[in-house]
Amino acid sequence: MIEISGVSKRYDETVVVDDVSITLPRAGITAVVGPNGAGKSTLLTMIGRLVSASAGRIAVDGLDVATTPGDVLARRLSILRQDNHIVSRLTVRDLVAFGRYPSSKGRLTRDDAAHIERALAYLGLEALAERFLDELSGGQRQRAHVATVLCQDTDYVLLDEPLNNLDMKHARDMMRLVRRMADELGKTIVIVLHDINVAATYADRIVAMRDGRIVRSGPPEAIMTSQALAAIYDMEIEVARIGDRMLAIPY
Known part of the structure; x- marks a missing residue:
């Protein structure tokens, strides 16, 4: 609580x-x-x-x-802020991978990769995983940000x-x-x-x-x-x- x-x-x-x-x-x-x-x-x-x-x-x-x-x-605990200033030339997969940083410290393991794939699938983002953020609609970008939080697995x-x-x-x-x-x-x-x-x-x-x-x-x-x-x-x-x-x- x-x-x-x-x-x-x-x-x-x-x-x-x-x-x-x-x-x-x-x-x-x-x-x-x-x-x-x-x-x-x-x-x-x-x-x-x-x-x-x-x-x-x-x-x-x-x-x-x-x-x-x-x-x-x-x-x-994970948090999604209202103002997300993320470099637009990241792919969706790159963004979601940031959710694993507290655990991986930037060195992704097979377990981290599995978390990333599960988050992409849960948000229905598999087909968009290699797209850049500035190529997405507002709704798609918001789903990508939520996937990042979900990937943190808190x-x-x-x-x-x-x-x-x-x-x-x-x-x-x-x-x-x-x-x-x-x-x-x-x-x-x-x-x-x-x-x-x-x-x-x-x-x-x-x-x-x-x-x-x-x-x-x-x-x-x-x-x-x-x-x-x-x-x-x-x-x-x-x-x-x-x-x-x-x-x-x-x-």
Whole structure:
């Protein structure tokens, strides 16, 4: 599990994450939602140790994120950032191979090669493996980045807004893939999403942030109420049920 205790992040006098404490259980998908500037991505990148906390403690299965050696943490936890600045003249296979670096230190073994092939196959990228990244569509590139994270083969996977710049079909396909990773591979996935309806459809639990704090958390049915959504987004939102799904409709 991921334990977050009294965590804050400040930039000079600006508080981005404000005294957050929550425990995220193992297994399944936790979606972190909220309006722009809520602190969602900052919290995720602190869990992944891409930025340091100004106060508090984060532990993954008891390992203190701030003090655990990088190579040890990288075998337990992987993260896909929102802004991936990767040299475009890499092939898909080259990119995915980077996921093995924490284990291989750049000297790929047969086991590493097997991990790479499995990740390519799982994401349906075998036919694109030798293509350069700048020859791919946005959806294909995003799948390649997710394959890199999957290739790292960690128990915990952090995804920061992986649906950015994806159309409706590719966003649906990506979330189905994330759901499969949780269900078939037993991954514990924490994902930052903008769309509350996507979160309610695919996540097991939702953590809602606003102004750097957690204002609601629980299963989708506890979050998908007009009262809860008004507290999160500061606007009137109607909740409709379509079959077994709930849909938030702002008005």
